Amino acid sequence: MSGDHHDVRTQHTASATPSGPAPQSLPLLRLDIHRMLDVMEWQETLAEFRYDPVSPLVVTVTFLIEGGPRATWRIGRDLLYQGLHSMSGVGDIQVWPSHLEERATAWLQLMSKDVGALFELPIPPLAEWLDDTYRLVPAGTETSRLDLDTFLADLLDGPEVPSD
Numbered sequence: 001m002s003g004d005h006h007d008v009r010t011q012h013t014a015s016a017t018p019s020g021p022a023p024q025s026l027p028l029l030r031l032d033i034h035r036m037l038d039v040m041e042w043q044e045t046l047a048e049f050r051y052d053p054v055s056p057l058v059v060t061v062t063f064l065i066e067g068g069p070r071a072t073w074r075i076g077r078d079l080l081y082q083g084l085h086s087m088s089g090v091g092d093i094q095v096w097p098s099h100l101e102e103r104a105t106a107w108l109q110l111m112s113k114d115v116g117a118l119f120e121l122p123i124p125p126l127a128e129w130l131d132d133t134y135r136l137v138p139a140g141t142e143t144s145r146l147d148l149d150t151f152l153a154d155l156l157d158g159p160e161v162p163s164d
Contacts, residue, residue: 026051026136029129034120035065045119049126051077051133055154056142059133063119073110074154078139081130083108084123097123 029049034042046064058074065071075093082088083095084106092112098105104123110116137145 026053026129026132029125031122031125033122035063036118036120042120047119047121049129051136053137053145054147054150056137056145058154059130063117075108077130077133081127081134084127084130 031047031049033045033047035045036042043066045066048062048064050060050062052060057077059077059080060072060074062070062072073093075095076089079089079093080095084097087094087096089095092110094107094109096107098107098120106121106123106126108119108121110119
């Protein structure tokens with residue numbers, strides 16, 4: 001996860017709904033994204049973003065690659081949000097904005113010991129959905145909801161590739 005959570009916490013704690021309890025579930029977000037295969041070649045891919053308040057620090061992303069297996073990754077929520085605005089992450093997961101004037105997108109790079117992938121994500125729907133996750137569980141309150149044993153077990157399982 002990213003090393004600097006201060007900006008995320010400040011922005012999202014202020015947007016929490018003080019008038020009552022937040023809803024207990026958040027619909028998954030389905031996005032058509034681009035998987036970069038080569039400098040000039042990309043593949044349309046469906047990505048499903050899920051957020052579970054029981055594991056409030058992570059977003060689970062399942063990539064449904066046409067003609068290939070599903071791949072599921074757990075990405076730090078703060079890392080993903082911060083990467084929509086500036087470089088975020090080190091190692092296996094990195095996210096950064098593309099700075100293209102014609103469209104608001106960000107790059108998501110995933111690396112494992114066997115393979116790497118680069119995806120282009122549309123920022124507006126993802127940012128709106130992430131804002132909803134912060135309304136559901138404001139930044140800075142995640143650990144009060146965390147079942148540490150379950151969280152660590154899920155986190156240490158790493159990326160999974162379910163068999164079809």
